[in-house]
Amino acid sequence: MLTHYRLGSIIWLAVGIYVAISSYRLGFGSFTQPGPGFIFVLMALLLMVLSAIDLGATFIRKEKAGKENPGDILWSGVRWQKVLLLIAGLSVYISVFNFLGFLCSTFLLMLFLFKVDEPTRWWVAILESFITILFSYGLFGLWLKVSFPQGILGF
């Protein structure tokens, strides 16, 4: 079975192969006249070689230890579900940011963030979100003149 660490090395190996092929097509040039893909080819080759060595090392480590790779326990005993929830929340925020506008979408994001970590009363979370929005809009929107989208609600 592939360990988590092994998976990491394989991903970087794949990235290296992809970049090496794509950048060679971009134009490696020559050593006397390096092209636009020159540095990418060199770096991708380095990445490929090192990730292959790293991958090989995970097999040696496993043989030596004779037990489960520490990578297998990376996800146990931690709240990875909260992390997924946070990433999902940020992704939704990005997708509705222009549509709903800064004030509305950021208020919802703040409400979500204040509620996601530990149980908080709704009125407390709403108040915290409201104050945060007010302060951040005053600082960035009014003082630093950052132009935020208004969205369909017009504010």
Add this chain to the structure above:
Amino acid sequence: MDVLHNLFLGFSVIFEPYNIFFCFIGVFIGTLIGVLPGIGPVGAMSLLLPATYKVSPLASLVMLAGIYYGAQYGGSTTSVLVNIPGEASSVVTCLDGYQMARQGRGGAALGIAAFGSFIAGTFSLVALMLIAPPLASIALQFGPPEYFGLMCLGLTILIYLASGSIIRAIMMAALGVMLGCVGQDLETGSTRFVFGVPELLDGIGLAPFVMGLFGVSEVLLNIEQRLKLGKVHEGKIKGLLPNWQDWKDSIMPILRGSIFGFFLGILPGGGAVISSFVSYAVEKKVSKHPERFGKGAIEGVAGPESANNAASGGAFIPLLTLGIPSNVVMALLLGALMIHGITPGPLFIANNPDIFWGVIASMYIGNVMLLVLNLPLIGLWVQVLKVPYKILFPLILLFCVIGAYSINSSTFDIAVMVVFGVLGYLMRKYKFECAPMVLAFVLGPMFEKSLRLSLLLSDGSFLIFFTRPIAAAGMIATFLMLGSCVIPSLRKKREEIPMDEER
């Protein structure tokens, strides 16, 4: 006399209300960041990088520099009072600082940390002032091969000092160079890895990149583990002014820490963390009573706290004279300057005397401000320590989001930040270091340019890097350092060096 004249110029610039305001904002935020665990100076600087787009280059540099050295000051507070280092460079301060607090001498520990930091900060400024201009004039003779050699050395030292696998650190540096070179090729005009996205034509933005890697990923890691603070030292903190015996015990450690810190700070990849550990080791070695260390010896606070501040000053030398950042913090400062169209390097001091000397003068003023902020206001910082993380992390994320958006008024930058946030989170979980990647990202375009120009100059021969003395010295040191990792005894020594992810 030239130095005095220029310093006068610096003070005349920095005393403008606009600049002094940003100096205060910088040291204030720096202290705050230093006090708060869960966010470091790199995260804070990257968060505030977009805010500097709208201010003058001097004000932005003054503010970002203030955050950096302010964080070194603030980091000592949590080390002494809670036994949690606010910054990695304050880890060693916990050993004796917290013990002093338990013995009712927390005030003296905080006091000597602040005074030591002030003395060391001032020492490093004087040294920076005297060393930087002559070094810059020597650097004028450097060509692309010299720059390539020095960049290789800088990256290698950072890789060498990265925690964990050196192979993985090199992999991350290679990835950083590639990411840094995404966008239009300046020589041929062809686009590279843009995938039809117009926002990528100018490359991946530095601010969303570092905000993701250090800001968002830090939040994700802390949320995963439910970050909780230890018990904050209760009761009034008194006796902040060290007594005569404290001064007698501390003055030599402060002076030694200042010297070690400054020179270790100059080295590429070196910096505040290593210098604080070196200073602690030296003080323990030279002490007549080494058994007191770890049980509340004031020398164990004075030396490291002075060293980490002196290192902050030393780290400016390679950036301002050669244009090569020695660590991630300096890479961010380089980014901030380049956003304003200013390229640090040998001509930087000659072309921008007001900025260089203004920054130097701001550090004097900033050090005084920090002394005022850290001693009388210690009670305020103790209260800040009690802010729960469930309030703190939404604010960090909000700053990240607004910061990323405000650069180009584009949600694409927020998306880039989130993508690199997730990548950074996974990298840190799987023991891939972010620091070499960020430094390589910033150096990437320079690295590519100097390599291509060198090869053009030499008609394709890599020997050019070994026939010119400075380039050869850089390359040989690079190979020696990488080669040393293969030797088991040296590899073991490397693993014993204290590491900092945000180096």
